[in-house]
Structures are given as structure tokens and as C-alpha cells.
Amino acid sequence: MSQTNILVMGASGRMGSMLVKLAEQDPGLNLVAMLERQDCVSNLPDADCVHGFDLDHVLSQAGPGVIIDFTQPEATVETARIARSHQCPLVIGTTGLNKEQDILIQDVASQIPVFWTPNMSIGISVLLELLPKLAQALGPAYDPELMEIHHRMKKDAPSGTALKLAQAVAKAKDWPEEDSLRLCREGMVGERPDREIGVQTLRGGDVVGEHTAYFFGPGERIEVTHKASSRETFAQGALRAAKWISEQAPGRIYSMTDMLGLD
Structure with a gap:
């Protein structure tokens, strides 16, 4: 061999x-x-x-x-x-x-x-293919958001994977990345714009990596989560x-x- x-x-x-x-x-x-x-x-x-x-x-x-x-x-x-x-x-x-x-x-x-690649997981790779299709199928009535959780020692935020997932959704919706990704909300930010993807960061403990994509729609919410255990x-x-x-x-x-x- x-x-x-x-x-x-x-x-x-x-x-x-x-x-x-x-x-x-x-x-x-x-x-x-x-x-x-x-x-x-x-x-x-x-x-x-x-x-x-x-x-x-x-x-x-x-x-x-x-x-x-x-x-x-x-x-x-x-x-x-x-x-x-x-x-x-x-x-x-x-x-x-x-x-x-x-x-x-x-x-x-x-x-x-x-x-x-920011994430060597096969599951994340499949998620990168799935989320754009989900965003397109749900349409404009569903607001996309992302949250990521990592261990307390991680130095960069948000994670590269979270950004990649958000970019994939923005591209599927034909939203300019520089205008649609909101990495932090603080203070009187006003109502949520139609073309916005919030990317939120949590840090603590020994969490290897967790990413959740949300689609908030009228009367329902869809969540897709990937958790790395090792x-x-x-x-x-x-x-x-x-x-x-x-x-x-x-x-x-x-x-x-x-x-x-x-x-």
C-alpha cells in the first residue's frame, strides 16, 4: 500500500x-x-x-x-x-x-x-449543502439566524464554520454578505431588517463545537443543529x-x- x-x-x-x-x-x-x-x-x-x-x-x-x-x-x-x-x-x-x-x-x-476549510466534519459539509436549499424553499417569510458554541479556549469569534454557514445562506438568498451578516447586536438597534442574518457566539467549558441554524417563520421555527462530540x-x-x-x-x-x- x-x-x-x-x-x-x-x-x-x-x-x-x-x-x-x-x-x-x-x-x-x-x-x-x-x-x-x-x-x-x-x-x-x-x-x-x-x-x-x-x-x-x-x-x-x-x-x-x-x-x-x-x-x-x-x-x-x-x-x-x-x-x-x-x-x-x-x-x-x-x-x-x-x-x-x-x-x-x-x-x-x-x-x-x-x-x-474551517471545519473538517463531513456532517458540516452536508449542512453547507442543505441550508441553502432550505433557505430557498422556505422563502422570505422565514428569518435566518445562526448560533455557535465552543470551548472557553477558542480565540476567534464567531467561528469560521458559523461564518461559512451564514455566507452559504446569504448566497442562496442573493444577499450581499457585507450587508446582511450581523455579528453583534447591542443597544437600540431597531427592528430586525428583512435581509439580515444574525450570527451569535457563546463560549464556555470544553464544548468541542456546536452550530445551530434557525429559520423563524410565522407560527413556527425550524432548527438544524450539528454537534461535534470529539x-x-x-x-x-x-x-x-x-x-x-x-x-x-x-x-x-x-x-x-x-x-x-x-x-
Whole structure:
């Protein structure tokens, strides 16, 4: 059986350590390197592969492979630059990137295969296909809203997944995203406009991830909820993406929709 070489960024973190654990159990994957910040390298889990903090140096030791990054925006952007210089495919699960960082990732994707999605769950991917159809079928009498809940350690808000779901609904309704998404309500905001999608954020405890889409209509309310009970769901999706992206050509950013053939 052929194997896909992978390198895991942030390998001592919650997501990184799960990726390492599952990669070692998968006969189709070969874990060639784990990386962390210089002050955290000593926290890396035990694994028979290259350890380090400098991706350039690690690649010279471990050789090429698919790089998986679930870290922070600044670190992910630097990883993307180095991946491009070494012509290594890249899987990104990082959220919270700004527009400038987003543009850089798009530029990198024109030169190396890049897989980037805010949520590696297959269930969320199906939800992204379902919600636009639901919004169109219900029509203008139903007001769409979104709420997301994550653990207290999550740094960005709202979640990348919540934004992606809201954007999908806005597109289905042909509403300009910049005008329709309301990320915060406070004070005397007035009556709810017809073309608005509120995206609300809750943080607390150890919630892995929960997203609920609401459609408030006359005399009834529809709720569609996705709850992730384990980070293993996202890790398995990322490892599956690593195998898939290794066989794709550069030119654009790929997503779960592409991999699952849902487009």
C-alpha cells in the first residue's frame, strides 16, 4: 500500500496531538515530522519521526510531505509560504484569518495544492449543502439566524464554520454578505431588517463545537443543529484530506465539498 507522508504543525496541541495519534494508526499515512513553537518542542508527543520548530530545517531532514496546520493565523501564513517554497501540499484547518492573510493563502494555492476549510466534519459539509436549499424553499417569510458554541479556549469569534454557514445562506438568498451578516447586536438597534442574518457566539467549558441554524417563520421555527462530540471527527477529516490533496493539482483552494463530490 502506498503511503502519504505528513507533517503536523502544532503537534502538542489539542488538535495536533489527535492528528499524530490517528496518523500513527493509519496504514495509509506516514508521519514524517511533528513541529511546535521553539518553547514547546519539549511537549511534543513520543513518535518515531523528526521533531522540530523550524519548518524549513525539518523539511530538509524529513523530506517532502503534506503539511497539516491547525494553529494560529500568523503561524499558518508563514507555514504556507514555506510550503510553497518546498512545493509541499498543504491542509489548513486554521480559522480567524483576516482578508490580507486570506489573499496570501489564495496566492499560495495557485502554486501548490491547498485544502482549506474551517471545519473538517463531513456532517458540516452536508449542512453547507442543505441550508441553502432550505433557505430557498422556505422563502422570505422565514428569518435566518445562526448560533455557535465552543470551548472557553477558542480565540476567534464567531467561528469560521458559523461564518461559512451564514455566507452559504446569504448566497442562496442573493444577499450581499457585507450587508446582511450581523455579528453583534447591542443597544437600540431597531427592528430586525428583512435581509439580515444574525450570527451569535457563546463560549464556555470544553464544548468541542456546536452550530445551530434557525429559520423563524410565522407560527413556527425550524432548527438544524450539528454537534461535534470529539475532535477525532475533525482529525479524521483532515487526514483524509491530506491523502486526497496529495493527488490534486494547484490552481485553487480545495474544500470538503470538492473531496466529497458535493459540488
